[in-house]
Amino acid sequence: MPRGNIPRQPSKAGRQDRVQRPVSMKSAPLKPAKLVVSLKAKPGLQTSSGAALKPAAGLSGKAKSSATPKGYSPIAPERVNEILKRLDERYPGVTCALHHKSAWELLVATILSAQCTDARVNMVTPVLFSKYPTVEHFAALQPEDLEDDVRSTGFFRNKAKSIVGAARKIVQDYGGEVPRTMDELLTIPGVARKTANVVLGTWFHIADGVVVDTHVQRISRRLELTKNEDPQKIEQDLMKIIPRSHWIDFSHQIIHHGRALCIARKPKCAECPLENLCHAADKTWSTVEIHKNAKP
Numbered sequence: 001m002p003r004g005n006i007p008r009q010p011s012k013a014g015r016q017d018r019v020q021r022p023v024s025m026k027s028a029p030l031k032p033a034k035l036v037v038s039l040k041a042k043p044g045l046q047t048s049s050g051a052a053l054k055p056a057a058g059l060s061g062k063a064k065s066s067a068t069p070k071g072y073s074p075i076a077p078e079r080v081n082e083i084l085k086r087l088d089e090r091y092p093g094v095t096c097a098l099h100h101k102s103a104w105e106l107l108v109a110t111i112l113s114a115q116c117t118d119a120r121v122n123m124v125t126p127v128l129f130s131k132y133p134t135v136e137h138f139a140a141l142q143p144e145d146l147e148d149d150v151r152s153t154g155f156f157r158n159k160a161k162s163i164v165g166a167a168r169k170i171v172q173d174y175g176g177e178v179p180r181t182m183d184e185l186l187t188i189p190g191v192a193r194k195t196a197n198v199v200l201g202t203w204f205h206i207a208d209g210v211v212v213d214t215h216v217q218r219i220s221r222r223l224e225l226t227k228n229e230d231p232q233k234i235e236q237d238l239m240k241i242i243p244r245s246h247w248i249d250f251s252h253q254i255i256h257h258g259r260a261l262c263i264a265r266k267p268k269c270a271e272c273p274l275e276n277l278c279h280a281a282d283k284t285w286s287t288v289e290i291h292k293n294a295k296p
């Protein structure tokens with residue numbers, strides 16, 4: 001069979017996407033042409049059961065799936081370290097995509113980023129910070145004064161209220177400086193653990209927790225690093241299995257991964273560096289067996 005004629009196979013649907021095998025080939029066994037290339041590129045890797053890698057999802061079009069197999073631990077240190085290593089290789093030096101020049105600006109940008117793209121926030125904040133250059137300027141406002149400036153980020157009334165409330169708290173209780181401990185940050189209106197972790201990790205380089213946003217939430221579940229859905233529980237799970245030295249980078253890398261490849265609706269599994277470590281139920285291409293419970 002000529003190489004290159006085998007399309008990617010969607011493991012979940014069990015059918016190939018928009019591509020049909022020629023009638024003359026339908027009885028012939030398929031060879032994993034793409035997989036050979038893939039596996040050669042990653043020598044020594046094994047399936048979760050320790051067997052040599054092979055296309056368990058199958059080019060036959062019938063994805064093999066099961067509950068998480070007995071004896072397989074998705075949070076085994078070797079697997080977690082391999083995931084971290086590949087993320088380091090794929091996303092070296094990544095950092096927060098929100099533009100900022102101070103802890104205060106990062107705090108405001110993170111509050112604005114809820115349910116909004118970083119690109120949109122980055123369009124809004126330069127205007128905002130040129131109009132109100134310091135935390136004291138924000139503290140002197142009424143929330144309604146800010147609403148028009150942040151309207152395009154969505155939920156603008158709540159966000160304006162949080163930003164003005166945060167500014168007042170920081171001016172009144174912290175001398176105009178964003179505090180650098182989790183406990184203190186959590187006293188600020190509009191700041192929960194995610195925002196606090198962003199500020200601590202990105203600005204102060206303090207690893208006090210793991211940022212769990214929608215990407216980290218989805219991908220951690222796909223990778224079976226957690227079974228929880230609640231962000232705080234996910235963070236606790238991740239903190240137990242990821243070395244503290246990786247807490248900050250892991251979040252940035254997973255957020256980039258979630259935007260570039262492991263997108264919510266149709267992950268680009270065939271291009272993913274974690275592919276043969278991932279058993280997600282909604283993979284679009286797989287060389288390993290699918291675990292029914294590994295889903296967002």
Ligand code: SF4
Binds near residue numbers: 272283
């Ligand atoms: S293989 Fe697919 S589902 Fe798994 S992490 Fe990569 S892109 Fe996401």
